[in-house]
Amino acid sequence: MANVKIDGINKIYPNGFHAVKEVNLEIADKEFMIFVGPSGCGKTTTLRMIAGLEDISSGEMYIGDQKVNDVSPKDRNIAMVFQNYALYPHMSVYDNMAFGLKLSKTPKAEINERIERAAKILDIDGLLKRKPKQLSGGQRQRVALGRAIVRKPEVFLMDEPLSNLDAKLRVQMRAELIKLHKELETTFIYVTHDQTEAMTMGTRICVMNGGEVQQVADPRTIYNAPANMFVAGFIGAPQMNFFDGLVTDNKNLKVGDQVFLLTDELAKSVEAKKMNNKPLVMGIRPEDIRSGQSNEGVEAIVEMTELLGSDLNVYFKIGEKQYIMKAEASSALKMGDVMYAVFDPNKLHLFDPESGSSLR
Numbered sequence: 257m258a259n260v261k262i263d264g265i266n267k268i269y270p271n272g273f274h275a276v277k278e279v280n281l282e283i284a285d286k287e288f289m290i291f292v293g294p295s296g297c298g299k300t301t302t303l304r305m306i307a308g309l310e311d312i313s314s315g316e317m318y319i320g321d322q323k324v325n326d327v328s329p330k331d332r333n334i335a336m337v338f339q340n341y342a343l344y345p346h347m348s349v350y351d352n353m354a355f356g357l358k359l360s361k362t363p364k365a366e367i368n369e370r371i372e373r374a375a376k377i378l379d380i381d382g383l384l385k386r387k388p389k390q391l392s393g394g395q396r397q398r399v400a401l402g403r404a405i406v407r408k409p410e411v412f413l414m415d416e417p418l419s420n421l422d423a424k425l426r427v428q429m430r431a432e433l434i435k436l437h438k439e440l441e442t443t444f445i446y447v448t449h450d451q452t453e454a455m456t457m458g459t460r461i462c463v464m465n466g467g468e469v470q471q472v473a474d475p476r477t478i479y480n481a482p483a484n485m486f487v488a489g490f491i492g493a494p495q496m497n498f499f500d501g502l503v504t505d506n507k508n509l510k511v512g513d514q515v516f517l518l519t520d521e522l523a524k525s526v527e528a529k530k531m532n533n534k535p536l537v538m539g540i541r542p543e544d545i546r547s548g549q550s551n552e553g554v555e556a557i558v559e560m561t562e563l564l565g566s567d568l569n570v571y572f573k574i575g576e577k578q579y580i581m582k583a584e585a586s587s588a589l590k591m592g593d594v595m596y597a598v599f600d601p602n603k604l605h606l607f608d609p610e611s612g613s614s615l616r
């Protein structure tokens with residue numbers, strides 16, 4: 257069993273910086289867990305503590321049933337793939353892949369067999385004699401993965417492994433990693449700052465900010481029911497719009513001159529959280545706003561449009577604040593137009609402005 261349990265983990269660096277704060281997380285056996293968050297949020301530090309490359313300041317870390325706080329990286333049955341691949345330049349692909357196995361005195365025939373199998377899975381069987389510098393970035397990345405696979409780890413740890421690849425190759429490798437995860441039936445823990453990677457690959461996503469876990473859930477839940485304004489703003493591109501609002505009678509949401517009837521679910525949350533007649537923040541995603549008739553929506557001025565092929569990002573201003581919606585590519589909206597922004601009342605999110613927490 258290769259579940260990973262992170263129990264009240266903190267990391268305080270020797271200079272006193274508190275990089276990871278009270279993280280509690282259980283990663284199930286065979287799960288594909290993604291740590292995502294902005295630069296400096298503590299995701300790499302957390303991964304390195306799982307790997308044993310960084311001391312844990314307090315809390316307990318388990319891999320399977322074993323507490324690993326004091327277990328050295330090589331005895332943790334994990335393999336880590338880094339952003340820069342860290343291949344030995346003077347060794348062939350075969351020797352790079354064999355290196356760890358030779359160290360652990362694996363019999364030659366078995367080394368051969370494991371490398372052959374990994375090379376086949378990764379489609380690098382034709383490259384085994386080459387040196388890293390004779391490979392493309394994508395091929396090097398496969399070799400780095402191959403070197404991890406042959407060790408048959410119980411847990412794969414990956415730190416931004418695709419960030420050095422060009423956009424097209426990254427998309428391709430994303431699909432391959434998903435396939436690899438299925439084939440190997442092993443626990444994957446993957447760090448990225450790229451929300452698309454997180455949303456497309458993870459069975460679950462752990463969103464971090466400022467050393468703290470913000471939300472842990474499957475991609476759909478993270479997108480549709482963000483736990484707070486940070487997650488709502490971080491996941492989704494272009495990002496969610498936020499408006500100041502006020503709820504009256506526990507069901508009418510006022511935003512500027514507009515009044516929306518809340519869904520039963522939101523109305524109940526407002527009542528339960530005692531947010532009636534208190535300022536709150538309404539969030540709405542760009543795809544949940546449309547341009548309508550003057551009697552339907554809020555008057556706005558189009559500031560700029562951005563054609564993305566399949567659709568059009570429309571930046572508009574209401575008063576002094578800028579917002580964004582997604583329109584059809586065929587939309588005639590252009591800079592300077594007056595439009596009426598209509599919000600889908602079923603797609604509203606409400607947040608407590610003080611804590612940032614969702615009212616759901």
Ligand code: ATP
Nearest residue numbers: 269271273275294295296297298299300301302449
């Ligand atoms: P990135 O995507 O930029 O790598 P990250 O979320 O992985 O960011 P970490 O590398 O985990 O972030 O770093 C978390 C915080 O800890 C950062 O503010 C970083 O500056 C700080 N930090 C990292 N290593 C050290 C160290 N050795 N000493 C002091 N502070 C450190």
